[in-house]
Amino acid sequence: MDLGLRNKVVIVTGGASGIGKGILLGLIEEGAVPCILDRNDTSINSCIYELGELGQKVIAFNMELTDEKSCKNVIKDIIRIKGKIDGLINNAGTNDGVGLEHGSLPKFFNSLENNVGHYHLMAKTCLPFLKKSKGSIINIVSKTYTTGQGGTSGYAAANGARVSLTEEWGHELRGYEISTYAIVVAECWTPQYKSWISKRENPEKILRTINSRIPMENRMTTTTELADMTLFLLSKKSGIISGQTIFVDGGYVHLDRK
Template sequence: MDLKLQNKVIIVTGGARGIGKGIALVLAREGAIPVIVSRTESESIKTVTEIEAAGGTAFQVPANLTDPESCRTAVEAVVAQFGRIDGLVNNAGENDSVGLVDGTYESFMNSLHKNLVHYFLMAHYASPELIKAQGAILNISSKTADTGQGGTSGYAASNGGRNALTREWAVELLPHKVRVNAIVVAECWTPLYERWIQTVENPQEKLKSIEKHIPLGNRMTTTEEIANAAAFLLSPLSSHTTGQITYVDGGYVHLDRAI
């Protein structure tokens, strides 16, 4: 299926690895130009090289997204390079285990900056170009906003904010025909997830215990499965879809995990 993304310039924050990289790869495969905005410049360059080796086009902008000025200059760099922005994928962040009992005011606020504030900043600075292009915003969110997890107040609050902003922006941008949607991720196999599972006792047993609670196939979601949904939601083929929070999670959040 042609998603009609040819030559669309789409920013992907945190696009150097994990889910962001998966989205960048699929967008490039569909003929779009993913622009990776990430603080890990060496990994961003590797991803751009991988895309170009496969015949695609990509670009990267190094940025510390916890710094508002860095968010602004990153967007300006994309406009300077391409003259437009057709889409924005807010993806960067991490489950940083800032809890209620052990966390502090400082660590909680840092978590919000790491996981939520830059979603607003990137959308704010990109909005003039997105309005010109009648483009799309896609926010990547997490199950923690719905299910809770324990010991991760900052991340859970950030994801609740991501979901709320998705619907708020969808309303605000209706007159400009800019669509805004979100994808909620539950258990997705990424390098970060793999590193985490190695820190627990009996990692293989722990992984099996997690997988058995994922209803569809009793397996982890892949980054490509997230990316395929992302590409569709960013594409003109989803032209009447906005304000939607879509769960690509094998039924983890909404189906009975005992089935």
């Protein structure tokens, strides 16, 4: 399906691997112009090489998203190179395991900065250009904000803030016809997930248990499925939907897992 995204300039934070890379590949397939913002130089170089082998080029910046000066400079560079920004996909973040019992206030605030502070910073920096393009902001969210997980207060709180910001920005930016969305991820197979589970005792058994708890097809969501929803929401085919939280999780959160 042609979603009308050809030549649309879309920023993807954390776009060199995992969910971000899945979205990146979907954007390229639709003829859009993705711009990767990532702090992992190895992932960026690997992604550029892989796409180069396929005859594809991508705009990529190695940067620290929590640094305001760096964000402003990168956005200036994107505008200089491409002249516009049509969409922002806030995706970067990590479950850092900052809990209540064994955490601390400085670690908690640091978790918020690393997992939601840059969502706000990127939206603020891109806003003048999104106003011109009547573009979209999509915030990728972990299900931990509503299900909890244990031992991860910082990450759960940050993801709750991602949802709240999506709704708040939907109100604040509606006069500019900027659409906002939150896409909630539950269990999605990514390199980060693979690394985590490989360090557990009997990882294959744990994986079977996790899959058995996912109502739809007893399997994890793929990065392609998350990308498909992201691309639809970026397109004009999503109509007047805005300020909404959409779960792409195989029914993990809302269906009875028994």
